[in-house]
Amino acid sequence: MSWRERFEAPVAGVAGSKATNWVRAAAARITTPLLPDDYLHLLNPLWSARELRGKVVAVTPVTADSATIVIEPGWGFSFDYHPGQYIGIGVLVEGRWTWRSYSLTSEPAGSAAERTVAITVKAMPEGFLSSHLVNGLKPGTVVRLAAPAGEFVLPDPPPAKLLFATAGSGVTPIISMLRTMARRGGRVDAVLVHSAPDEDSVLFVDELRRFAADGLIDLRLRLTGVDGRLDAASLDELVPDWGDRQTWACGPGGFIDMLGGMFDDRGIRSRLHVERFALERGAAGAQGGTVTFGRGGKKIEADGAQTLLEAGEEAGVLMPFGCRMGICQSCVVMLDKGCVRDLRTGVEHVEGERVQTCVTAAAGDCTLDV
Amino acid sequence: MAIADIPEYAHLTGADVEALGAELDAIRADIEADRGERDARYLRNTIRLQRGLEFTGRMLTMGASRRSLWWAGAGTLGVAKIIENMELGHNVMHGQWDWMNDPEVHSTSWEWDNTGPSAHWKHTHNYIHHKYTNVLGMDDDVGYGLLRVTRDQRWRPFYLGNIAYNTLLAVFFEYGVAAQHLELGKKRKTPEAKAALKRDLADVGRKIGRQVGKDYVLAPAISGVLNRSSRAARKTAGANLLANVIRNLWTNAVIFCGHFPDGAEKFTKADMDNETQGQWYLRQMLGSANFRCGPTLAFMSGNLSYQIEHHLFPDLPSNRLAEISVRVRALCEKYDLPYTTGSFPVQYAKSWRTIAKLSLPNKYLKDTADDAPETASERRFRADGEPRLVSSVDQRTGRRRGLKSAIADNRERRRERASA
Helix, strand or coil, X not given: CCHHHHHHHHHCXXXXXXXXXXXXXXXXXXXXXXXXXXXXXXXXXXXXXXXXXXXXXXXXXXXXXXXXXXEEECCCCCCCCCCCCEEEEEEEECCEEXXXXXXXXXXXXXXXXXXXXXXXXXXXXXXXXXXXXXXXXXXXXXXXXEEEECCCCCCCCCCCEEEEEEEHHHHHHHHHHHHHHHHHCCCCEEEEEEEECCHHHCCCHHHHHHHHHCXXXXXXXXXXXXXXCCCHHHHHHHCCCHHHCEEEEEECHHHHHHHHHHHHHXXXXXXXXXXXXCCCCCCCCCCEEXXXXXXXXXXXXXXXXXXXXXXXXXXXXXCCCCCCCCCCCCCEEEEEEEEEEECCCCCEEECCCEEECCCEEEEEEEEECC | CCECCHHHHCCCCHHHHHHHHHHHHHHHHHHHHHCCHHHHHHHHHHHHHHHHHHHHHHHHHHHCCCHHHHHHHHHHHHHHHHHHHHHHHHHXXXXXXXXXXXXXXXXXXXXXXXXCCHHHHHHHHHHHHHHCCCECCXXXXXXXXXXXXXXCCCCCHHHHHHHHHHHHHHHCHHHHHHHHCCCCCCCCCCHHHHHHHHHHHHHHHHHHHHHHHHHHHHXXXXXXXXXXXXXXXXXXXXXXXXXXXXXXXXHHHHHHHHHCCCCCCCXXXXXXXXXXXXXXXXHXXXXXXXXXXXXXXXXXXXXXXXXXXXXXXXXXXXXXXXXXXXXXXXHHHHCCCCCCCCCHHHHHHHHHHHHHHCCCCHHHCCCEXXXXXXXXXXXXXXXXXXXXXXXXXXXXXXXXXXXXXXXXXXXXXHHHHHHC
C-alpha cells in the first residue's frame, strides 16, 4: 500500500473532491474512529459525505394523489445524472429509515444550476411510503439518498425516430427526458403514448400538452376509463409505425410484458428499452424463491423454511456466519433485491436493508450482496 | 463441577423450560412490535450527548492550564469514552439499533473508540460469549484466559497473582479487549492459522496505532502548538491517559458485575449438546447477574446493569431493558428461579472476593466445586443422598417449587447441620 492510499484509508468510500478528502483524512486522525463528518452533520445534517443526504425544499401537488418533491442534496452528491435515471430515497418513518427508488423528474442541467433534484411520487393504495411522501412530508425534512442509477436513459443525441410508451406514473422518467430534449432544442420525430385512468390523473398534463403544442412530441393520451385498457391492437392503431422506432417504455409489469411480447413477435426486442416499477417484489406472503448471491452470481432454489445462510452454504458460497441463532449479527448482509422473511417473527425485509441470513428465508426471488 | 444439566439444576421439567422460553419469546415480540420513534430519539440524543461531551472534553484537555479545568477535562473525556463504549459501541454492535436501517448506527459499520477492532470484538463477544455464555472451555470471558474465577479451573501457582492480574487488567482493560480475539496462548500449527494470526495482529496494531496516535501524539501536539508550550502538550497527554484509565476501570467493573458475582453460574460443555432455545434462555438467566441502579447508573453502564435481560435479548434496544426486567423478574417468581442482583458495590466486591479466594489452591477453600458461592452444579442438591427435586408444585400454595426454593432448603439444611 502506498503512503497516499494509507493516508486516505479512513475516508475511502466517502464522496467528495480530492482536496476535501485530504482535509477529511487529515482531520480524521484526531476524530478517529469517526470522521469529521460525524461531528459536522450534528451542526447541519447536510454537512456529511459519509452517506448521501438531502433536505426537502418543496412538496408540490401534481395531481390529487401525487406530488413533486424537490430535494437539495448535501455534500458528495454529483449532479451529472442522465435523464431517465432514478435515485434511492430513505425517509425516517416511526424511527426507521425506509427506502424506495423513484425516477428523477428534474432535468440535469437545471439541477446542476439550482443544486436541487426532483422526484414525482404517486401515492399507491398500499404504498405505505409513497402515501407518506405525498401527504406527510414537510419541507425541511432530511432524507438519505442513494446516488442516481439505472440504464434506462436517453442517448445524446437521441435517435431520429422515437416512441415513449408509458402508463400511470411510468411517465416520470420520461418527463425528465422530454425536459432535457426541450432544453437542448433539437427536434426529432417523437411520439408519446401515455395511458392513465382519466384526464385528472395524468401527471404533468399541462406540460405534456405544451410540449405537444411546441412540436416536441406527438402526444397520444389513452384514457383507460373511457377508451379501455391499452393493448397491442390499440397501440398498433395509435402508432402504426411503432416497429420503426426506438422505444422507451415504463409502467406496471403487465404493460411492459405486453410491449415485450409485441417487440419479440417482430424480432426487434433490441429497440425496446424498459423500466419496470421498482415496487414489484413478488406476491405478498411468498414462500421461498431463487436466491442469487450477487458477487459470485451463484443461484439456488430455497424453500420458505430454509435459512438464507443454509441456502448459501448449500450453493457453495462462502457465507459469513456466527451463532446461527440470530443473536450475534456476524452473518448480516445487504439484501440487494427482493424480499426475505424473519423466521422468528414473520417480519418481512425488503431491498436496501441488511438482513441476518441465519434467521431469514426467501420470500420470493431475492439477491444478496455476498 | 459446573452445571451439566440445566433443567435438573433449575428443578424444572422439559415442558417448564419450553413454557418459560415461550414467555420470553413473547416479551421479545412485544418489544419488537413497539420499537419506534421514541427509541430512535433516545439513540440520537445519546449520540448528540456523547459527541458533545467528547468535544468539550477535548477542548478542555487541550486548552486548560488550570488544575481544576484539567481534572474537569479528563473527567469529561472519560465520561464521553464510557458512553461511547457502553451505551453506543457495545449496544450498536449487538445490532440493537439495526432495526432503524440507519447505515451510520448499524452493527455492520460501527467502529468504536477502543483499541480492539470492532470486527474482532463482534466475534469474541457477540458470537462466542453470547452463544456459549459461561461454558467452561468455550466462553473465553470466563477468566479471559488470565484469571481464575471458578473452582472448575484447576489451580496453578500462576493464579497466586490473581489479584495483581485483575488490577492490571482493569487499568489497561482496552488492551485486554484488543488482545482477547488474538488468543495468544493458543498454539497455531497450520499455515492458514498462522496467516490468520498475522492478519489479526496487523488489524489490532493498526487500531492501537490510530488510538494512541490520537490521544498521545496528535492531541498533545495540537495542544502544544496552540498553547506554545511543551508543558501543555504533556498535560494534554496526561489528561487523555487519565480519561482512558477512567473508562477502563469503569467498563471493567461493569463487565465483572455481569458474570462474576456470587450466584452467576458456570456450565460444562455437556450442557451445550442439543440445547433448545428454552435451555439457552435458562442458561443466560442463571449465568448472568444484575446490579440495582437508577437511570443515571443504568445509562453509564450501557444498561448492562440489566445484564440478565441483555443476555436474554442481546439485540433488543438497551433503553427497553428496564421495562423488560420487570417482566423477567415476574417470570423468575413464577418459575421459582433466582434473579441474581445486588447493589453495584456489593456485586463488584463479590467479584473481587472470588478472584482473591481463588488465587489460593483448593485445599485452603472451604466449599466444593459443586456448592460454592461462585460456582455450583446440580450435584449440590444430591449431597445428602436425598432424591433430587424436579419441578414440584407446592400443594398448599399452588406455586411451582424450583431452584430458588431448593437453594433456600439447602441453606436451611446446612444451617441445621452447623448448629447440630
